[in-house]
Amino acid sequence: MFGKLIEKLKADPKRIVFTEGTDPRILEASARLLSGTWLTPILVGNEEAVKAAAEKAGFNIRGAEIVDPDTYPKMDEMVAKMVELRKGKMTEEQVRANLKKGNYFGTMLVKMGEADALLGGATYSTADTVRPALQLIKTKPGNKIVSSCFIMVRPSATGGNEVLVMGDCAINIDPSEDDLVEIAIESAKCGKIFGVDPKVAMLSYSTFGSGKGESVDKVRNACAKVKEAAPELAVDGEMQFDAAVSPNVGKLKAPNSPVAGHANTFIFPDINAGNIGYKIAQRLGGFDAYGPILLGLNAPINDLSRGCNAQEVYSMAIITAALAD
Numbered sequence: 001m002f003g004k005l006i007e008k009l010k011a012d013p014k015r016i017v018f019t020e021g022t023d024p025r026i027l028e029a030s031a032r033l034l035s036g037t038w039l040t041p042i043l044v045g046n047e048e049a050v051k052a053a054a055e056k057a058g059f060n061i062r063g064a065e066i067v068d069p070d071t072y073p074k075m076d077e078m079v080a081k082m083v084e085l086r087k088g089k090m091t092e093e094q095v096r097a098n099l100k101k102g103n104y105f106g107t108m109l110v111k112m113g114e115a116d117a118l119l120g121g122a123t124y125s126t127a128d129t130v131r132p133a134l135q136l137i138k139t140k141p142g143n144k145i146v147s148s149c150f151i152m153v154r155p156s157a158t159g160g161n162e163v164l165v166m167g168d169c170a171i172n173i174d175p176s177e178d179d180l181v182e183i184a185i186e187s188a189k190c191g192k193i194f195g196v197d198p199k200v201a202m203l204s205y206s207t208f209g210s211g212k213g214e215s216v217d218k219v220r221n222a223c224a225k226v227k228e229a230a231p232e233l234a235v236d237g238e239m240q241f242d243a244a245v246s247p248n249v250g251k252l253k254a255p256n257s258p259v260a261g262h263a264n265t266f267i268f269p270d271i272n273a274g275n276i277g278y279k280i281a282q283r284l285g286g287f288d289a290y291g292p293i294l295l296g297l298n299a300p301i302n303d304l305s306r307g308c309n310a311q312e313v314y315s316m317a318i319i320t321a322a323l324a325d
Contacts, residue, residue, distance in 0.1 A: 019102035019120035021045030029313035121304035150291035169274035170292035180222035186295035201244035201263035202237025
């Protein structure tokens with residue numbers, strides 16, 4: 001999977017902002033990325049501090065760009081742009097204060113076209129990564145929410161990798177019917193970038209009316225709306241997980257479904273189910289989990305776990321940059 005993403009980046013190299021430029025994990029990943037010519041790291045922080053941290057950790061970051069908010073030559077232009085974007089919700093003084101922070105400064109570098117993508121969260125919370133993106137990058141036309149998915153990868157018995165998509169496992173706590181529609185469509189689009197031919201199962205504890213309840217109705221209605229909004233997409237539900245993945249169970253419970261028994265893109269009814277589901281697949285199913293990949297934004301902005309390691313930073317940097325147009 002990563003070989004294809006790197007080939008895509010080689011054909012169209014990108015620039016990615018790391019909001020925590022002195023973090024050793026960021027520096028190690030940046031050093032690895034710099035061994036190629038297809039992704040340029042932009043490290044936010046004081047230049048001397050970043051170089052000292054890299055030297056102390058033993059990483060060669062020659063070729064990376066280091067951008068310090070305190071000395072950034074276009075700061076006045078950036079301030080004016082952010083004041084305009086916040087439309088009276090932040091004063092100029094508040095904007096300048098926020099742009100001292102790597103999360104806001106890095107997001108504005110993307111907004112102003114100085115970078116193609118952003119990866120943060122090694123020390124910031126998810127909220128501190130997502131908030132500037134919502135305020136400044138904003139959602140794509142036609143999208144009302146930011147959602148997320150995980151790309152799940154494990155070696156296949158027949159060679160290559162098995163790749164699944166799971167959403168939303170990280171952002172929307174109790175999505176509405178319309179939210180689920182966006183989550184399903186955006187997750188399917190994201191899966192295509194990673195080589196998935198999406199077959200989308202809208203998951204529930206019910207398969208086609210076998211169970212009753214408001215949550216069942218929500219998933220069933222959302223599925224109908226997805227079919228209307230994206231008629232080209234193979235999607236079905238509401239559906240139990242066994243019916244979605246087992247050909248025998250799928251034939252029994254949903255004999256006329258184009259998805260049952262062969263689903264590879266799973267849309268969970270809420271964050272409880274989603275978060276538990278992807279972690280079961282990760283811990284018991286042997287899948288590597290990449291994400292959460294944020295969906296619905298005008299530019300690729302992604303969040304790291306504060307417990308991430310350098311390999312995860314490296315992988316997520318490739319994924320994030322590959323999402324850029």
